[in-house]
Amino acid sequence: MKIQGMKKLASATAAVAALALALAGCGANSANQAVGSEEPASGFESDYQGAYPMPSKAKAYDNEQSRDNIKDGGTFTLATTYTPNWNYMSVDGNTGYMGELWGWYMPSLVSFDLKGNLTWNKDYITNAEVTNQDPLTVTYTINDKAKWNDGTDIDWTAFESTWKVMNGQDSAYTPASTEGYDSVASVTQGANAKQAVVTYSKPFYPWQSVFTGFYPPQALDHDVYTSGWTDNPHSEWGAGPFKVQSADKDSVTFVRNENWWGDTAKLDKIVYKYMEPTAELNAFKNGELDQVKFASNNSLQTIKSRKDIQIRLGYGSQTNVLTFNGQSDALKDEAVRKALVQAFDRDTFMKVHFQGLNWKPETPGSEVFPVYQEGYENNLPEEGNKLDVDGAKKTLEDAGYKMGSDGYYAKDGKTLEVRYTYFGDASISTNMAKALAQMWKDAGIKINLDNRDSSKFADTVNSHDYEILPMAWSQTSPYGQNNMYQLYGSDSESNYTFVGNSEIDELTHVPGTIEDQLEAVKAANKAEKAALALFGTIPLDLPPNFVAVKTGLANWGPAGFKTQPPQNVGWQK
Numbered sequence: 001m002k003i004q005g006m007k008k009l010a011s012a013t014a015a016v017a018a019l020a021l022a023l024a025g026c027g028a029n030s031a032n033q034a035v036g037s038e039e040p041a042s043g044f045e046s047d048y049q050g051a052y053p054m055p056s057k058a059k060a061y062d063n064e065q066s067r068d069n070i071k072d073g074g075t076f077t078l079a080t081t082y083t084p085n086w087n088y089m090s091v092d093g094n095t096g097y098m099g100e101l102w103g104w105y106m107p108s109l110v111s112f113d114l115k116g117n118l119t120w121n122k123d124y125i126t127n128a129e130v131t132n133q134d135p136l137t138v139t140y141t142i143n144d145k146a147k148w149n150d151g152t153d154i155d156w157t158a159f160e161s162t163w164k165v166m167n168g169q170d171s172a173y174t175p176a177s178t179e180g181y182d183s184v185a186s187v188t189q190g191a192n193a194k195q196a197v198v199t200y201s202k203p204f205y206p207w208q209s210v211f212t213g214f215y216p217p218q219a220l221d222h223d224v225y226t227s228g229w230t231d232n233p234h235s236e237w238g239a240g241p242f243k244v245q246s247a248d249k250d251s252v253t254f255v256r257n258e259n260w261w262g263d264t265a266k267l268d269k270i271v272y273k274y275m276e277p278t279a280e281l282n283a284f285k286n287g288e289l290d291q292v293k294f295a296s297n298n299s300l301q302t303i304k305s306r307k308d309i310q311i312r313l314g315y316g317s318q319t320n321v322l323t324f325n326g327q328s329d330a331l332k333d334e335a336v337r338k339a340l341v342q343a344f345d346r347d348t349f350m351k352v353h354f355q356g357l358n359w360k361p362e363t364p365g366s367e368v369f370p371v372y373q374e375g376y377e378n379n380l381p382e383e384g385n386k387l388d389v390d391g392a393k394k395t396l397e398d399a400g401y402k403m404g405s406d407g408y409y410a411k412d413g414k415t416l417e418v419r420y421t422y423f424g425d426a427s428i429s430t431n432m433a434k435a436l437a438q439m440w441k442d443a444g445i446k447i448n449l450d451n452r453d454s455s456k457f458a459d460t461v462n463s464h465d466y467e468i469l470p471m472a473w474s475q476t477s478p479y480g481q482n483n484m485y486q487l488y489g490s491d492s493e494s495n496y497t498f499v500g501n502s503e504i505d506e507l508t509h510v511p512g513t514i515e516d517q518l519e520a521v522k523a524a525n526k527a528e529k530a531a532l533a534l535f536g537t538i539p540l541d542l543p544p545n546f547v548a549v550k551t552g553l554a555n556w557g558p559a560g561f562k563t564q565p566p567q568n569v570g571w572q573k
Contacts, residue, residue, distance in 0.1 A: 001177070001368070001473050001483045001494070043312035043549070043557065046304050052313055052358055055544075055558065057372040060114050061312040062557035062564065063572065070266045070554050070570040078291040079275040079283065082249060082455040087229035089166065089213065091493035092462050094176035096474045104254045104270060104566050105238040107146075107154070107214040116373075116478030116561035118208050123262040124154070124239075128208070136200040138207050139190055145261035148216055149243060150236040156196035158214040160187040163198075165215050165225065172222040176494050177486035179512060180210035205515040209479040214239075241265040241567035250274055266570030276454055277426040290550040295543075296428045297356030303548045314558020315372065316545030317475040319364050323537050326499040328467040330418050335399035336445070337499075337535035340418075340468075342383050342392035343443035344436075350541055352435045353428065361542040366528060367473050367487060368480035371542060372560075375521030379528040384538055392443040401444075409444040417446035419467040424454040432470075461496065469496070472543070477561060481511035481524035488531035497536030504530050 037050055042063040044052065055061060080100065085093035088102045109124050120128055127141040146154040164170070168178035175181070185201035204210065216237035219225050228234070233252070235244035242254040242265055254270040275283065281299055284292035285306050294300055303309065324331045324340065331337055346363060354360075362371045365378025365385075383391070393403075401409040401416060409416040418440075422433050430451070437447035447468075452460060460466055473487070485508035486492055490500030507527035514520040532538070545558035552572040555564040 001475060001480070001486055039313060043310035043547075045551075046307050046309045046311065048311070052311075054358060054360065055314045057315050057560075058114070059314075060557070060559035060562050061314045062559045062562070063310070063312075063552075063554050064564075065554040065572050067263065067266065067568055069573050070568065071573050072264075072266060072570075073268045074266075074571045075269040075271060076267050076291075076553070076569065077271045077273070077289050079280040079289055080272045081457060082274040083458045085230055085458065086233045087219075087225065089176060089215065090225070090229075091174045091176045092458070093229065094494070095458060096472075099474075099476075101233070101252060101272065102213075104242040105233070105235060105240040105244055105257070107158075107239050108212070108563075109214070110208070110212045111563045111565070112477060112561045114560045114562040118477070121565075124214075130207070131197070132199075135185065136203045136207065138198045138200075140196045140198065140211070141190075142194045142196065143261070144194060146239065147259065147261070148237055148239050149257065149259055151259075153193065154214065154239060155193040156187070156189045157193075157217050159196035159198060159211060161217045161220050162211060162213070162215045163187045165219050173225055174493050177483060177492070179482045179485055180204050180207075183512065184210070202513070203515075204512045205520065206479060206482075206517070209477065209482055241565070242270065245269075260567075263565075263567050265567040274455065277424045277429075284548065290553060291556070292548050294546055294548060295426060298427070300546075300548075306548075308551050309548050310551050310553075312547045312549060312557040314545045314547075315361075315370075315560060316543060316558065317370055317561060318472045318543055318545070319367050319370070319475075320470065320472045320540040320543055321367050321537050322540060323466075323469045323471050323496050324499075324535070325464065325467050325469070326497050326536055327464065328418075330416060331467060333399060334535060335395050335401075336416065336418075338383060339392040339395045339443060339445065340440060341381075341535050341538050342388045342395060343440055343445070344384075344538065345387050345439045346540075347387070348439060349432065349435055352431050353541060353543075357544075359544050361544075364539040364542050366525070367532075367537065367539050368475065368483060368524065368528060369521065370475060373478060373480075373521075375518050375525070377525045379525055379532055380538070381529075381533045381535075383535075384532065389443050392445075396444065403444055407441070407444060408446045415446060416444070417448055419448045419450050421450040421452060421460060421466040421469055423452050423457050423460075464496070464498075470540070471496070475561075476563075478517075481520045484508035484511060484524050484527045484531075488527065488536075497534075499534045499536030500531070501534075504534075 043061055081097045083095045083098045087093040088098045107124050109121050110118050124143055124146055126143050131137050131139040163181055163184050165173045166175045166181040168182050183200050183202050183204040186199045188197045190197045233244045233247050241260045243257040245253045245255045252272040256265045283289045324337045365380045369376045396409050401411045404410045422429050433449050440447050486494045488504055489495055490505055510523040511520040547557050554570055554572045555568045
């Protein structure tokens with residue numbers, strides 16, 4: 001899973017890892033309340049006057065076009081949030097923003113359809129099959145043409161380096177998740193250097209979810225891994241339809257990769273500009289950007305003043321959550337975390353978040369499985385499913401807190417106050433922060449609001465400089481059962497709550513031992529129920545994936561689990 005800012009959503013380009021955790025500022029969309037016409041696959045035109053309907057969970061709104069119907073050439077310009085570390089599969093670089101950038105120039109071995117069915121990307125893997133059941137052994141055949149941009153072959157050592165970096169055995173590496181890799185006993189050469197044989201020490205399912213992206217062999221160098229990717233994408237270690245032409249703290253530019261062996265990219269160039277939300281919105285309105293992901297009805301009305309656009313409204317694979325830092329002074333106390341959950345007024349929060357929008361999704365009870373995925377369950381404890389301010393007060397009083405004359409609880413002479421950190425200049429984020437502060441004030445908990453620039457997101461998360469943090473987990477495959485340890489493991493680098501125990505750890509590893517998908521999801525639900533009962537985090541809501549694009553952008557937009565090859569994104573003829 002990948003971290004991503006709440007205002008952003010996962011891209012339509014090929015996935016470089018099965019899952020990603022994404023940190024986000026809460027957002028919403030559209031206008032009007034009544035249900036209007038069915039949404040076209042290419043979205044609504046800017047002059048559409050009807051009410052926007054809820055999108056279908058079973059449809060993509062990415063204007064899918066064949067390569068024959070896409071122009072050769074052109075530039076695609078959009079905005080994102082600055083992430084300093086280009087080492088995407090490490091805990092420091094594992095943001096949704098970086099995942100989108102990696103998708104253009106780094107190897108992505110798999111793709112998914114709308115429902116999450118996996119196929120191998122033949123540009124990298126021409127065959128992958130189980131060649132022995134005991135021990136579980138998988139043999140991968142690598143495309144003969146596949147090379148790193150520096151000219152060296154992509155061979156079995158790409159599997160070896162990825163395994164060594166990701167398996168958790170060397171503390172010098174800090175992978176976002178070790179799941180699956182830590183079940184591998186060896187990676188060896190097969191019949192030739194273009195064949196990798198992966199042998200497991202114990203069965204892991206689905207094995208297809210383990211090697212979905214590659215590290216170059218240079219990643220094995222500890223210094224390179226730790227600091228070599230900071231503000232440096234190392235395009236020479238890439239291998240995709242695009243390469244990085246330039247990257248600094250203002251923008252990133254990708255151009256066609258002359259060394260690419262697959263279908264030639266349709267676009268000449270992709271340009272990302274680092275922007276705050278308000279600047280991004282105005283830049284799109286003025287024609288400086290070709291895409292913007294918007295988060296409020298006011299934003300939509302601003303966007304619609306531009307005439308050459310299409311509005312694409314869909315479900316995302318993201319779940320907004322609140323993360324409580326269990327290492328901070330106040331939140332070390334489970335009673336305080338529990339009281340925050342009990343006093344969380346979800347109905348009020350949803351009204352603030354989606355004000356003016358026809359967006360009424362089911363309340364989420366999982367941070368891993370979207371509500372529309374088969375096997376989804378509400379894994380929240382009882383206290384997380386209802387507002388109970390009096391119960392929150394009793395929880396605090398039972399833990400020794402006493403109400404002061406100022407309306408706030410205190411213990412041992414110290415007022416109970418907690419810092420809420422959020423990012424960006426979008427008014428919706430500020431409104432949500434104020435709403436949360438008020439609802440917790442009603443329960444006697446003082447909230448100090450801490451607003452930071454979006455560019456500070458990655459540093460804030462990686463330095464653990466927060467107490468309550470709005471985040472979002474972005475799910476890019478149906479195999480969320482194998483990310484339970486990543487989120488909830490007591491020693492996981494990606495457990496930003498720092499709350500967990502050995503019992504939960506054991507439960508999180510069970511799903512990977514089960515071959516049947518639905519049974520594996522059931523086991524994951526059991527683990528998540530135990531984890532959420534510690535009140536380290538709570539799912540907030542399911543944000544929409546609402547995108548405005550310049551008319552004619554093809555193979556880009558809300559599409560569930562579906563991924564598109566980067567070389568097929570372009571402008572429709």
